[in-house]
Amino acid sequence: MAPARPKPPSRKHPTQRRAKVTVDAILRATAHILKAEGFAACSTNAVARRAGVSIGSLYQYFSSKEALVAALAEQHAESGQALLLEMVGLAALEGPQTIEAQVRRYIEAMVRLHADDAELHRVLMQQVPSIPEAVAAVNRVSNRSGDAVRAWLESRRDELRPLDPAVATFVLVTSVEAVTHLQLMERPKQLDVATLVDELTWLVLGYLGVASKPARRRRQQGRRSARFV
Amino acid sequence: MAPARPKPPSRKHPTQRRAKVTVDAILRATAHILKAEGFAACSTNAVARRAGVSIGSLYQYFSSKEALVAALAEQHAESGQALLLEMVGLAALEGPQTIEAQVRRYIEAMVRLHADDAELHRVLMQQVPSIPEAVAAVNRVSNRSGDAVRAWLESRRDELRPLDPAVATFVLVTSVEAVTHLQLMERPKQLDVATLVDELTWLVLGYLGVASKPARRRRQQGRRSARFV
DNA sequence: CTAGAATGTGAGCTATCACTCGGTTTGGCT
DNA sequence: AGCCAAACCGAGTGATAGCTCACATTCTAG
Numbered sequence: 148m149a150p151a152r153p154k155p156p157s158r159k160h161p162t163q164r165r166a167k168v169t170v171d172a173i174l175r176a177t178a179h180i181l182k183a184e185g186f187a188a189c190s191t192n193a194v195a196r197r198a199g200v201s202i203g204s205l206y207q208y209f210s211s212k213e214a215l216v217a218a219l220a221e222q223h224a225e226s227g228q229a230l231l232l233e234m235v236g237l238a239a240l241e242g243p244q245t246i247e248a249q250v251r252r253y254i255e256a257m258v259r260l261h262a263d264d265a266e267l268h269r270v271l272m273q274q275v276p277s278i279p280e281a282v283a284a285v286n287r288v289s290n291r292s293g294d295a296v297r298a299w300l301e302s303r304r305d306e307l308r309p310l311d312p313a314v315a316t317f318v319l320v321t322s323v324e325a326v327t328h329l330q331l332m333e334r335p336k337q338l339d340v341a342t343l344v345d346e347l348t349w350l351v352l353g354y355l356g357v358a359s360k361p362a363r364r365r366r367q368q369g370r371r372s373a374r375f376v
Numbered sequence: 377m378a379p380a381r382p383k384p385p386s387r388k389h390p391t392q393r394r395a396k397v398t399v400d401a402i403l404r405a406t407a408h409i410l411k412a413e414g415f416a417a418c419s420t421n422a423v424a425r426r427a428g429v430s431i432g433s434l435y436q437y438f439s440s441k442e443a444l445v446a447a448l449a450e451q452h453a454e455s456g457q458a459l460l461l462e463m464v465g466l467a468a469l470e471g472p473q474t475i476e477a478q479v480r481r482y483i484e485a486m487v488r489l490h491a492d493d494a495e496l497h498r499v500l501m502q503q504v505p506s507i508p509e510a511v512a513a514v515n516r517v518s519n520r521s522g523d524a525v526r527a528w529l530e531s532r533r534d535e536l537r538p539l540d541p542a543v544a545t546f547v548l549v550t551s552v553e554a555v556t557h558l559q560l561m562e563r564p565k566q567l568d569v570a571t572l573v574d575e576l577t578w579l580v581l582g583y584l585g586v587a588s589k590p591a592r593r594r595r596q597q598g599r600r601s602a603r604f605v
Numbered sequence: 606c607t608a609g610a611a612t613g614t615g616a617g618c619t620a621t622c623a624c625t626c627g628g629t630t631t632g633g634c635t
Numbered sequence: 636a637g638c639c640a641a642a643c644c645g646a647g648t649g650a651t652a653g654c655t656c657a658c659a660t661t662c663t664a665g
Contacts, residue, residue: 159611163662166612185506191653201614206654273502277414313566318555318575325554326547337542346547346583353582354575388641392632395642420623430644435624 158210170208172198177219182266186274191215213278220271221284223264228288231260246306246357247348249299254347258327258340265331272328293320308356319354323347387439399437401427406448411495415503420444446509449500452493453517460489460521475532475586476577482525483576487556487569494560522549529584537585548583552576 161167176198180189191212195202209215234256244252261268275281297316300307330343338346390396405427409418420441424431438444463485473481490497504510526545529536559572567575 161612163611165661169612187506190651192651202654203615203656204613207612212653273505276502277416311566313564314571314575317559317564317567318579321555321558322551322579326550329550330546335542335546337540338546342543346543349585350547350551350579350583353585354579356578356582390642392641394631398642419621421621424645431624432626432645433643436642441623 158206158208158214161208166208169198169200169204172200173205173208173215174219174222177215178223178267181216181219181270181274186216186270189216213280216271216274217278217280217284220275220278220281223267223271224285224288227260227263227268228291230263231256231292234259246303246355247352250351250355251344251348253296254323254344254351257323258344258347261327261331262340265328269328269332289320293317296320306357310355315355319351322350326350387435387437387443390437395437398427398429398433401429402434402437402444403448403451406444407452407496410445410448410499410503415445415499418445442507442509445500445503445507446513449504449507449510450513452496452500453514456489456492456497457517457520459492460485463488475535475584476581478528479580479584480573480577483552483573483580486552487573487576490556490560491569494557498557498561518549522546525549535586539584544584548580551579555579 161170173194176194177189180193180197191205192202194215195205198205205215209218235253271281271285275285293316296319297312300310300312300315304312326347327343330338330340390399402423405423406418409422409426420434421431423444424434427434434444438447463481500510500514504514522545525548526541529539529541529544533541555576556572559567559569
């Protein structure tokens with residue numbers, strides 16, 4: 148397998164249009180193989196073949212397999228962050244709406260985010276822990292959205308039960324992320340996306356001690372569910 | 377790497393005491409390397425070396441690397457299940473206690489369970505999806521405890537908000553598992569184990585629509601926290 | 606048009622992997 | 636003591652992985 152040599156320092160950055168096309172093709176191929184066949188089958192030779200470039204070209208832009216996957220992880224995290232901000236925006240979290248509406252909006256954004264490329268997300272989450280460079284990329288992004296949640300909790304503090312914002316952020320983000328993630332992976336038949344959003348809203352509002360029961364939107368099938376998944 | 381040969385059918389079962397010691401050493405070594413260096417570094421040669429046996433002996437009892445990891449996963453799941461049952465027991469979930477006490481008990485058991493061997497659990501969860509034999513082992517166990525939760529929800533149905541037991545089971549088990557898991561992995565400094573149990577109890581009771589605020593046990597440091605972690 | 610930089614190529618090197626097989630050692634029988 | 640199966644051994648096999656390097660091709664600037 149991979150000899151444990153000292154890592155080459157880094158690689159060229161593409162400047163011509165041609166090179167950018169190549170780099171893009173390589174990243175796309177990496178994503179495709181990761182999703183379709185998993186990390187183990189994602190050899191650099193296979194990636195190059197699928198991308199329609201030679202193995203040499205791959206190593207001109209990515210110094211190692213780890214660097215390749217890390218680059219993909221970074222791209223994925225970045226685009227996810229962009230999507231999340233686009234959908235909720237800091238504005239939405241600070242606007243004049245009710246707490247329930249804001250929570251619901253945030254959860255819908257999270258669900259939509261995961262639906263966008265669930266399979267890639269899963270593979271990256273599985274493999275990223277063993278590639279330090281990629282951990283940084285993903286952490287950087289998730290920390291940023293965690294900060295947004297904590298800020299919101301603090302801004303709404305007197306409408307919630309007494310809580311430690313840092314702790315609550317951890318509990319909420321982890322729960323919402325995990326349930327969404329697993330629902331998209333396993334797709335239990337009794338849990339469609341609309342129900343998922345309802346349940347997560349319950350979960351969050353209940354935890355925050357917000358008395359007002361959310362107006363349940365379940366069983367309005369077909370309207371919302373069609374938009375996701 | 378591994379040639380994709382057809383799998384050998386199975387291997388001998390140890391009968392002499394000597395052989396059982398060998399098998400045990402191999403499984404221990406596998407767990408150790410998985411925890412310390414991850415799946416990628418966990419080669420069969422490395423396992424044999426660490427176990428102090430020859431590679432030939434390993435293949436006398438495990439027909440392939442997959443079978444080896446699957447066996448470890450099974451052992452791990454089985455012992456986890458045993459621990460969980462020992463700590464809560466079906467009796468505890470059906471006893472005459474308050475809902476809050478039961479929820480708290482269950483959560484404490486979950487936390488204790490994860491603390492027991494969090495690192496091995498993490499690695500197995502990461503790698504198990506690519507080893508079908510091991511998925512079965514883990515699923516078998518987690519399904520069993522999921523069934524217990526659903527049964528409890530049904531037995532307490534009229535004391536809770538209206539809910540679909542299957543959906544609620546999914547949401548609760550996933551959340552509690554994820555938060556516990558992540559807390560043990562990342563050990564955020566502001567979240568000690570006692571707080572974790574408190575917060576998760578809040579989360580679950582809030583979701584279930586149980587009005588009674590739990591008597592908070594936070595800031596009774598040193599008493600409970602010393603027992604875990 | 607031409608030089609040189611940027612980009613692309615792929616056969617092949619080496620380390621490592623999962624796994625086999627012919628042989629030696631061990632331990633429970635009688 | 637002597638036998639035989641169970642247990643153990645580890646150099647070796649075939650395959651594949653990550654990655655390099657000498658060379659070919661394309662682009663761009665003067």
